[in-house]
Amino acid sequence: MKRASVALLLVFACASPPPVEQADARRREALLSADVEVLRELFADGLRYGHANGEVHAKEELLGLLGSGWLDYRAIRIEEIEARELSGVSVVTGRQTIEVRAAGRDVTSHSIFTAVYAREGRRWRLVAYQSTPLPISSEAIRSEETARPDAAPGR
Numbered sequence: 001m002k003r004a005s006v007a008l009l010l011v012f013a014c015a016s017p018p019p020v021e022q023a024d025a026r027r028r029e030a031l032l033s034a035d036v037e038v039l040r041e042l043f044a045d046g047l048r049y050g051h052a053n054g055e056v057h058a059k060e061e062l063l064g065l066l067g068s069g070w071l072d073y074r075a076i077r078i079e080e081i082e083a084r085e086l087s088g089v090s091v092v093t094g095r096q097t098i099e100v101r102a103a104g105r106d107v108t109s110h111s112i113f114t115a116v117y118a119r120e121g122r123r124w125r126l127v128a129y130q131s132t133p134l135p136i137s138s139e140a141i142r143s144e145e146t147a148r149p150d151a152a153p154g155r
Contacts, residue, residue: 020090023124050130075099
């Protein structure tokens with residue numbers, strides 16, 4: 001009986017994909033190394049990838065930008081992350097800081113993000129991604145107003 005339970009447990013373990021957090025970590029690592037082949041496998045064909053600056057790219061367009069070096073991710077720091085699975089789909093949300101060189105210009109982005117993964121067999125594929133700039137905190141606004149003598153309170 002004990003062997004049958006272990007065998008059954010192994011069958012179930014082999015049938016389910018690895019946690020989506022592993023797929024998302026793999027996405028970040030591949031972006032940093034511009035590993036287009038890993039990203040091609042990880043990205044679903046209909047992917048829409050929305051950046052914090054408002055630009056949205058389809059799968060092949062994004063892969064082309066990464067492969068050419070036009071888009072060069074330098075650092076991706078995750079400050080918060082949470083994953084939820086819902087009937088074959090996982091939603092990963094969090095807060096991040098990204099350092100990227102785009103069109104020869106260095107950019108640092110503080111943003112929140114949502115990544116939606118769909119299960120295909122034993123793997124997760126990214127079907128949608130959107131990041132949004134973090135709002136300026138009221139503390140930052142207050143410190144800017146006190147630094148500018150001409151600024152009226154509340155503007």
